[in-house]
Amino acid sequence: MLEMGIRRSDLLGKAISSAKRGNLLGKTTLSLLYATDLADQLENRIVPAMQAGFVVLADRYIYTLMARDLARGADLKWLKSLFGIALEPDLIIFLDAEPEVLFYRTLAKYGELNYWESGMDLPMGSSMFESFLKYQASLRKNFHRLGDEYGFKMIDATPSPKKIHKKISAVVSDYLAQLEQNAPSVQPGTGQIAQAISRPVRVEED
Amino acid sequence: MALKKIRGLGMNKKYPGRLIVVEGCDGSGKSTQLHLLRVWLQSQGYPVVFTEWNSSAIVKQATRRAKRKELLTPTTFSLIHACDFADRYEKVILPPLHAGCIVLADRYVYTAYARDVARGCDLPWVRNTYRFAVQPTIAFYFHAPLEVSISRILFGRPSLKYYEAGMDVGLSLDPVESFKLFQGRIKDQYDKMARSEQFVTIDATRSIHETWGEVHKVVQEKLADYEPPAGKI
Numbered sequence: 246m247l248e249m250g251i252r253r254s255d256l257l258g259k260a261i262s263s264a265k266r267g268n269l270l271g272k273t274t275l276s277l278l279y280a281t282d283l284a285d286q287l288e289n290r291i292v293p294a295m296q297a298g299f300v301v302l303a304d305r306y307i308y309t310l311m312a313r314d315l316a317r318g319a320d321l322k323w324l325k326s327l328f329g330i331a332l333e334p335d336l337i338i339f340l341d342a343e344p345e346v347l348f349y350r351t352l353a354k355y356g357e358l359n360y361w362e363s364g365m366d367l368p369m370g371s372s373m374f375e376s377f378l379k380y381q382a383s384l385r386k387n388f389h390r391l392g393d394e395y396g397f398k399m400i401d402a403t404p405s406p407k408k409i410h411k412k413i414s415a416v417v418s419d420y421l422a423q424l425e426q427n428a429p430s431v432q433p434g435t436g437q438i439a440q441a442i443s444r445p446v447r448v449e450e451d
Numbered sequence: 452m453a454l455k456k457i458r459g460l461g462m463n464k465k466y467p468g469r470l471i472v473v474e475g476c477d478g479s480g481k482s483t484q485l486h487l488l489r490v491w492l493q494s495q496g497y498p499v500v501f502t503e504w505n506s507s508a509i510v511k512q513a514t515r516r517a518k519r520k521e522l523l524t525p526t527t528f529s530l531i532h533a534c535d536f537a538d539r540y541e542k543v544i545l546p547p548l549h550a551g552c553i554v555l556a557d558r559y560v561y562t563a564y565a566r567d568v569a570r571g572c573d574l575p576w577v578r579n580t581y582r583f584a585v586q587p588t589i590a591f592y593f594h595a596p597l598e599v600s601i602s603r604i605l606f607g608r609p610s611l612k613y614y615e616a617g618m619d620v621g622l623s624l625d626p627v628e629s630f631k632l633f634q635g636r637i638k639d640q641y642d643k644m645a646r647s648e649q650f651v652t653i654d655a656t657r658s659i660h661e662t663w664g665e666v667h668k669v670v671q672e673k674l675a676d677y678e679p680p681a682g683k684i
Contacts, residue, residue, distance in 0.1 A: 256522060256531070260513040271541025273583050274509070274534060281530035288524045320460055326579035330526055 247294045250304040254285035265361065272317045272366075279310045280327055287331060295332070307331045308339075308395065312387035316364065316380060336420050338413060339392055340402035344381035348374075461585040468548035469677055470585065471670065472559035474641065475593030476634050477615075478603035479655045484593070484666050485557050487659075491667065492553055497679055500547040504558035507538035518614050525570040528614070532563055533580050540584060548585065551680035560584050561648060565640035569633060570620055589673055591666065592650035594642075597635055599656055604630075 252258050261278050264270055270278075283306075291301050307328040314324055351358060360366075363373050364380025392399060400412050471488070473481035485501075492499045505514065514531050517523050523531065547554050560581040567577045605611075605627065613619065616626040617633025645652055651669055653662060 256517055256527060257510070257513050257534075260510060264509045270509070271537060274537040274541055277530060277534045277537050277580070278510070281527055281534055284524075284526050284530050285522075288526060289522070320582075323460065323579060323582055326576060329576060 247290065247299050247301045248304065249286050249291055249301060251279065251309065252282055254282040255289070256285035257282045270366075272314070272319070276310070276314045276317075276319060276324075276327075283307065283310065283328075284330055291332070303334070306334060306337070308337065308388065308391050308397075311391060312384050315387045316383045317367065335424075336417065337392075337395060337397045338416060339388060339397040339399050340409065341385070341388075341399050342402040344378045344385065346403055347381050348377060351377075460582045462582065464585045466545075466548040466585060467551040467680075469553045469589075469674065470544070470548055470556065470587040471553065471589045471591070471673075472556040472561075472587045473591045473593065474558060474561045474565075474650065475591075475655065476595070476597070476600040476638055476641070478600035479593035479595050480603075480659065480662060481591065481593040481655075482557050483659060484591070484653075484662060485555055487663050488666060488670060489555055492555075492670075498547075498550075498552040500543060500552050500554045502539050502543050502554065502556050504562060505532065505535055507535040509538050510534045518612070521613055521619070523614070523619065525567065525572050525619070528570060528619070529563065529567040529572050529577060529580070532567075536560070536563070536581070537583070545585070551678075553674075553677075556587070559587060559590065561590065561641070561644060561650075564644065565637045568640050569617070569636035589669060590648060590650050591669075592641060592645055592652045593655040594645075594652050595655040597631070597638055601631055601634060 252261050257278060261282060264278070265275075294301055311319075311321075311324045311328065315321065348358075351362070358373050358377050362380075363377035364383070365373060365376055367380065368376040369379035369383070370376040388397070391397070398416050400409060400416070402409060471485075473485045475481045482503075489499055489501055505511070510531055514535065517527075517531065544554050544556065563581060564574065564577055568574050611626045611630050616630040617636075618626060618629050620629070620633060622632040623629040641650075644650065653665060655662060
């Protein structure tokens with residue numbers, strides 16, 4: 246098993262963090278920096294691992310980057326082609342909650358709102374609180390739209406972590422059982438799974 | 452929403468300034484000509500902004516490190532240059548164009564189309580990445596036979612850099628040989644684009660002085676209806 250996430254590439258992870266600290270970034274630049282960061286992780290770590298038969302867990306993926314950039318006025322077709330370099334996941338789990346719930350949890354955990362998570366580079370309201378709620382509502386709308394298109398498994402994220410975990414386990418167990426039923430000859434570690442899923446996803450240009 | 456307008460795709464976008472870009476293989480003499488143009492425009496009192504490929508402060512260090520350590524794949528090579536371009540585009544290309552300035556760019560999106568495709572990237576994908584960029588007023592293409600531009604670069608150079616020579620593409624184990632093959636691929640891409648992108652093709656085999664005469668003439672014609680922003684001169 247291998248893990249990946251946002252802003253964790255060797256290539257640009259640090260550069261993005263320091264550029265964001267200065268808040269000096271254009272929106273297209275920010276989007277491309279994240280795409281580069283993701284591509285670096287994919288090509289240097291994820292694809293080789295999958296070819297070796299690993300299961301890869303991604304904490305956020307292209308859908309987060311798309312939802313965030315849509316909230317910043319990006320063109321959906323442009324985003325789809327840009328992220329056409331990414332592998333299509335086998336399973337996409339989306340933890341869904343109202344912005345008010347996120348607001349409460351953010352304050353409980355960090356004691357303050359984050360500039361970027363509040364969409365303050367836009368901003369979407371006269372106060373950070375207002376902007377946070379509107380920005381998160383906009384993200385959620387984008388996620389739901391992407392979820393319909395890409396078949397997210399939606400999980401209600403309002404209950405306790407323990408209950409959410411149970412639901413996630415059930416979704417993953419179902420998926421694995423289905424996989425076994427459909428392709429009993431595929432053995433983990435033989436590279437067969439990776440071959441089947443590692444083809445690049447191309448989105449047609451209009 | 453106002454944001455949608457700001458982020459719209461660039462190719463049909465109008466702007467009051469003028470955007471002049473130079474393209475061509477390494478050693479085609481384009482940077483020299485752009486320098487002459489910059490000096491001349493400034494001497495005429497025009498508001499001029501200059502920008503060049505690979506110079507954004509945000510990714511410069513990361514790019515340099517990645518190149519030194521040979522960490523880049525064709526995809527990440529393409530994307531990191533797109534980051535560099537986007538940062539310069541959003542800061543020093545688009546705002547001056549909106550303000551009515553003359554922007555001079557040493558290499559523009561066509562460099563990415565030519566180089567990334569020569570590296571094996573998918574052309575529609577690369578073109579999509581840069582679709583936010585506006586169409587230039589003039590795109591000069593400095594055209595010279597491969598032997599000419601290659602000998603200009605190799606003259607007095609102890610060695611070629613890894614990516615510059617296209618060593619990552621695996622065309623040859625010999626850097627000079629690889630460089631020649633790689634530059635040939637890039638030139639093929641430029642030649643293919645010359646008509647569809649309405650390049651002004653300049654014969655770059657002549658002397659600096661002769662070439663400048665032609666560049667100067669083309670620019671003068673294109674500036675005939677140009678009005679500098681009021682109060683700037």
